[in-house]
Amino acid sequence: MASSVISSSPFVCKSSSKKDLGFSSFPKSSQISIHRCQKKSISRKIVSVMAPQTERSPGTTGSVKTGMTMTEKILARAAEKSLVVPGDNIWVNVDVLMTHDVCGPGAFGIFKREFGEKAKVWDPEKIVVIPDHYIFTADKRANRNVDIMREHCREQNIKYFYDITDLGDFRANPDYKGVCHVALAQEGHCRPGEVLLGTDSHTCTAGAFGQFATGIGNTDAGFVLGTGKVLLKVPPTMRFILDGEMPSYLQAKDLILHIIGEISVAGATYKTMEFSGTTVESLTMEERMTLCNMVIEAGGKNGVIPPDATTLDYVENRTSVPFEPVYSDGNASFAAEYRFDVSKLEPVVAKPHSPDNRALARECKDVKIDRVYIGSCTGGKTEDFMAAAKLFYASGKKVKVPTFLVPATQKVWMDVYALPVPGSGGKTCAQIFEEAGCDTPASPSCGACLGGPSDTYARLNEPQVCVSTTNRNFPGRMGHKEGQIYLASPYTAAASALTGYVTDPREFLQ
Amino acid sequence: MAASLQFANPTLSQTLASPIRSSSFRSPFLRFDSSSVSFHSKLVSSREASSAFVTRSAAEPQERKTFHGLCYVVGDNIDTDQIIPAEFLTLVPSNPDEYEKLGSYALIGLPAAYKERFVQPGEMKTKYSIIIGGENFGCGSSREHAPVCLGAAGAKAVVAQSYARIFFRNSVATGEIYPLDSEVRVCDECKTGDVATVELREGDSILINHTTGKEYKLKPIGDAGPVIDAGGIFAYARKAGMIPSASV
Numbered sequence: 001m002a003s004s005v006i007s008s009s010p011f012v013c014k015s016s017s018k019k020d021l022g023f024s025s026f027p028k029s030s031q032i033s034i035h036r037c038q039k040k041s042i043s044r045k046i047v048s049v050m051a052p053q054t055e056r057s058p059g060t061t062g063s064v065k066t067g068m069t070m071t072e073k074i075l076a077r078a079a080e081k082s083l084v085v086p087g088d089n090i091w092v093n094v095d096v097l098m099t100h101d102v103c104g105p106g107a108f109g110i111f112k113r114e115f116g117e118k119a120k121v122w123d124p125e126k127i128v129v130i131p132d133h134y135i136f137t138a139d140k141r142a143n144r145n146v147d148i149m150r151e152h153c154r155e156q157n158i159k160y161f162y163d164i165t166d167l168g169d170f171r172a173n174p175d176y177k178g179v180c181h182v183a184l185a186q187e188g189h190c191r192p193g194e195v196l197l198g199t200d201s202h203t204c205t206a207g208a209f210g211q212f213a214t215g216i217g218n219t220d221a222g223f224v225l226g227t228g229k230v231l232l233k234v235p236p237t238m239r240f241i242l243d244g245e246m247p248s249y250l251q252a253k254d255l256i257l258h259i260i261g262e263i264s265v266a267g268a269t270y271k272t273m274e275f276s277g278t279t280v281e282s283l284t285m286e287e288r289m290t291l292c293n294m295v296i297e298a299g300g301k302n303g304v305i306p307p308d309a310t311t312l313d314y315v316e317n318r319t320s321v322p323f324e325p326v327y328s329d330g331n332a333s334f335a336a337e338y339r340f341d342v343s344k345l346e347p348v349v350a351k352p353h354s355p356d357n358r359a360l361a362r363e364c365k366d367v368k369i370d371r372v373y374i375g376s377c378t379g380g381k382t383e384d385f386m387a388a389a390k391l392f393y394a395s396g397k398k399v400k401v402p403t404f405l406v407p408a409t410q411k412v413w414m415d416v417y418a419l420p421v422p423g424s425g426g427k428t429c430a431q432i433f434e435e436a437g438c439d440t441p442a443s444p445s446c447g448a449c450l451g452g453p454s455d456t457y458a459r460l461n462e463p464q465v466c467v468s469t470t471n472r473n474f475p476g477r478m479g480h481k482e483g484q485i486y487l488a489s490p491y492t493a494a495a496s497a498l499t500g501y502v503t504d505p506r507e508f509l510q
Numbered sequence: 511m512a513a514s515l516q517f518a519n520p521t522l523s524q525t526l527a528s529p530i531r532s533s534s535f536r537s538p539f540l541r542f543d544s545s546s547v548s549f550h551s552k553l554v555s556s557r558e559a560s561s562a563f564v565t566r567s568a569a570e571p572q573e574r575k576t577f578h579g580l581c582y583v584v585g586d587n588i589d590t591d592q593i594i595p596a597e598f599l600t601l602v603p604s605n606p607d608e609y610e611k612l613g614s615y616a617l618i619g620l621p622a623a624y625k626e627r628f629v630q631p632g633e634m635k636t637k638y639s640i641i642i643g644g645e646n647f648g649c650g651s652s653r654e655h656a657p658v659c660l661g662a663a664g665a666k667a668v669v670a671q672s673y674a675r676i677f678f679r680n681s682v683a684t685g686e687i688y689p690l691d692s693e694v695r696v697c698d699e700c701k702t703g704d705v706a707t708v709e710l711r712e713g714d715s716i717l718i719n720h721t722t723g724k725e726y727k728l729k730p731i732g733d734a735g736p737v738i739d740a741g742g743i744f745a746y747a748r749k750a751g752m753i754p755s756a757s758v
Contacts, residue, residue: 102599106654109604114744134600141600148602201652201676217654217680218603219743227753265587266646270675299649299674354587450596450651472650474589476619479597 067331069237070304071272074212074326078195086236086335094126095194095211097224100180101131103199103217105148110222121156122228128160128189129153130180135445136167139453143167160189170410170443178409178444181205181377185289186411188319192307193326197224201296202377202471208288209315210307210325215296235301236335237272237328238263242279244343249509251387252287253379253469253489255279256294257348258340261358269299271335274328276306279342285314286383293378294471297355347504349467350487353475361492364502369486370464372399372497373478375406375442376449379469379490382415385441388494389421389429392436395508400500403438404458406447413444438497451479460485467496575710575739577666577688579639581719582628583702584620588643589650590677592619594659596651603658610634612655613662617641626702629663636663640706640717643670644697647689648677654684661686667708669717669728671695682734685742691729692717699724710735 065083068076072084079090099107112119121127129149134142146164153161162183164176177183181202184190192210196203199221206213216230224230240259260267273295280288288305295303305311307325315323347361374380374388385407392399407413416429424432430441439458448458449470456479460466463482470478473485488496491505498508598615601608616636617628629636641660647670648656657680660668667688668681681689690708696717700706704721708728715728731738740746747753 103653105602106604109602110744113604139600145600145602199652201650203652215652215676217652217676217683219654219680219683223683223743265649266672266674269646269672296650299646301675450591452596453600454597472589472591474587474591474650475621476591476595477589481619481621 067329067333069272069328069332069334070210070274070306070326071212071237071302072234072332073328074193074195075232075234077193077326078212084234086234086333088234089231090234091229092195092232094197094224094228094230095191096126096128096184096189096196097221098128098130098180098184098189098196098198098200098203099149099221100129100133100200101135101142101145101149102133103221104129104152105145106218107199107221107225108148108152110219111225114222115226119226121158121225124157125159126228127156127158127225128162128180128184128187129158130162130177130183131164132178132180132183133446133450134452134456135164136170136443136457137453137455139455142453160187162187170413176410176444178407178412179377179380179446181289181293182381182408182412185209185285185314186318186409188315188321191315191319191321191323192311193324197221197230202293204295204300204303205289205293205377207292207295207303208285208305209311210305212302212304213292214302233270235270235272237274237332238268238336238338239334240273240275240277241337241339242275242277242342243339244279244341246279246282246342247345249347249491249505250342250345251489251491252283252290253294253487254345254347254492255340255342256291256297257350257355257358257487257489258345259338260294260298260356261348261350262338263298263356265297265354265356266299267356268295268301270301271299273298273300273303274305274334275303277339279340280305281308281310283310284383285310286381289381290378290384294355297471347489347492347506349492349502350473352473352484352486355472355487357473360504361488361495361502362504362506364486365504367486367502368465369401369467369496369500369502370462371401371458371460371466372403372493373406373448373458373466373468373470374404374490374493375408375447375458376470377408377446378449378471379493380406380408380412380444380447382412382419384469384490385412385416385429386419386421387490389427389432390423391491391494391505391508392438392498393421393424393427393432395495395498397498398435398437399497401497403433403436403497404448405433405438405441406458407441407444409444413441416441436498448478450477454479467493467502469493577639577708577710579666579706580637581640581642581700581702581704581706582617582626582636582638582665583642583697583700583704584617584624584644584647585697586644586671587646587649588620590648590653590656591650592621593617593648593656594653595619598659599653599655601655603655603662609658609662612659613664616659616663616665634663636665638702639664639666640708641665641668641670642697642700642706643668644695645671647671647673648681649674652676652680654680657681657684657686657689669696669708669726671697682737683743685738685740685745688731688735688738690715690717690731693727693729696726699726 078092162177166172190209196213201215292303351357460479460483495503495505737746
């Protein structure tokens with residue numbers, strides 16, 4: 001077959017040095033085999049002499065002329081094209097637009113200014129509005145912004161508005177969810193093959209479900225509100241293949257911090273990061289979300305993971321909307337390929353003040369800390385709290401520094417109070433946290449991950465050192481400009497809480 | 511009500527169909543090679559009136575735009591929290607009063623090591639019209655408040671080695687500020703307070719530091735230029751006939 005001839009070409013360095021493909025922990029970077037494959041230009045002449053093929057979309061059939069990556073296929077379908085290549089500028093139909101209390105008022109403000117006071121949004125069932133950033137605060141303007149969103153949603157008949165009116169007790173608001181990226185998944189808005197845009201940079205989290213998801217600004221969102229379309233440039237895809245058995249003390253957060261440390265905070269700028277390999281296949285959906293969540297911290301446009309049985313099981317339990325997964329073709333072109341042997345990796349942290357300032361957790365054992373924060377779209381999901389609780393329970397010890405817990409959503413909060421932690425004799429996370437001396441789990445929201453208004457729970461108001469399961473540690477991120485944030489996995493955060501120093505979780509997990 | 515509904519959506523989906531096919535509209539706010547640039551339009555900057563520094567030649571087919579003023583110099587990875595800390599995101603940029611206020615907080619998140627403030631306490635505007643940065647300027651959050659606050663403070667252009675994607679796109683979509691790429695690391699060669707000129711020309715844009723007497727080549731802004739000239743993606747799309755005028 002002509003196509004098989006072509007398929008062998010995209011990777012010129014595909015088979016080079018097989019023995020290099022097993023590597024161990026950094027920082028010996030030579031042990032991490034990096035293939036920067038020059039994209040060998042596929043001769044269009046060869047394609048043109050191929051036998052004519054029936055006009056079927058490559059995204060929906062197995063027969064392909066020119067291979068496309070997952071991201072290219074999703075964008076091609078959304079643009080109603082049979083083929084797109086990196087660099088193409090295409091108008092894309094948006095499946096879901098998400099906004100929240102911080103950017104929603106501005107996006108709707110621009111929509112009204114540009115389309116008219118009486119204009120209606122393009123589709124009230126495709127817009128999801130999730131108040132989550134500044135909720136439990138006395139800040140008048142923050143409260144006003146939630147009120148503004150409520151007005152817009154009423155006027156526009158927005159179907160999915162996860163409102164909160166009683167700030168005194170979040171549980172009195174059955175519609176309220178919490179952190180948008182976790183709520184999107186839990187409420188069935190993340191579906192393979194679709195295009196999701198959000199006015200938040202961590203919208204890339206949803207790539208875990210095999211969809212194209214990226215963050216946009218208010219003005220672009222205002223345009224989408226009116227038209228349902230957006231102009232996108234097709235990104236080249238970098239492939240990250242993670243193989244090997246995941247050690248019991250490692251979490252997805254360690255993997256993504258490793259990768260960002262490898263390629264830097266601008267290493268994937270304008271590009272897609274596609275994750276695959278046996279390790280990725282073994283990860284739960286929440287762990288996959290952690291992996292894709294921090295793609296933006298490498299500058300990436302989107303992250304994506306091929307959907308599998310784990311994905312379908314999660315999604316089908318949460319939505320009845322039909323969807324169609326797509327996968328990268330065998331002969332797709334990748335801008336680069338990185339391979340990691342996960343079984344050799346060790347727990348890591350990102351030191352202040354950049355997410356790519358990677359160090360082994362054990363190398364930082366002399367760093368004294370003032371507090372620990374577990375929360376956010378990155379590290380505030382049910383499994384993140386289960387992991388922390390598991391470590392606390394295994395140690396039988398009490399925390400030595402204030403330890404703040406902010407479940408991402410109402411569902412996570414309920415899990416913390418209801419689900420038994422495996423191996424603990426039926427105790428819940430909440431019981432274990434209380435016994436360990438942590439602060440009582442707070443109301444679900446973005447909390448102190450991004451500082452927020454001065455009365456935000458657990459905000460870094462002093463120049464302290466914090467180990468956090470969140471996503472950014474630039475100066476001032478959690479409140480105080482001179483604060484120092486060490487980004488870490490829930491295991492590492494919990495271990496650090498027990499010692500008062502940055503601590504490798506292997507000290508407590510045998 | 512029903513009429514406006516018809517106006518807003520079906521009309522737009524029709525008009526949006528044209529740019530897909532139109533070769534003259536390839537790249538309004540994405541990055542391009544200079545070779546694909548073919549804009550000779552004389553778009554009037556909506557912000558021209560507000561800036562005494564902006565001049566442009568009227569008749570030349572190659573449009574020329576010049577910003578002259580003081581530099582404010584920062585380093586690498588200036589993220590959106592340093593440009594506008596999250597506590598100020600309660601300000602809604604599309605509200606004119608709050609837009610002005612956002613400007614007064616521009617770059618207030620920079621660490622104390624930056625002795626000189628970008629906007630003096632009590633002031634609403636900056637005295638620096640050109641920001642000079644290193645790699646990955648504007649990384650972090652997707653908050654449009656970041657380019658907006660720089661524009662609201664009165665800055666005209668950022669000259670950096672590279673940009674984070676969403677910041678670049680938001681700068682162009684809003685038309686608030688010109689994100690220009692330098693070919694060399696100018697942030698090491700300029701100091702805050704230096705007097706500089708940015709000349710935007712097709713092909714060979716330059717930054718001149720009058721204080722040091724050095725001149726630096728800038729990469730072409732490409733098709734993003736006319737969008738910023740027009741005052742953002744909506745104004746540009748109207749001028750290009752892609753979407754109808756707003757009915758207020």
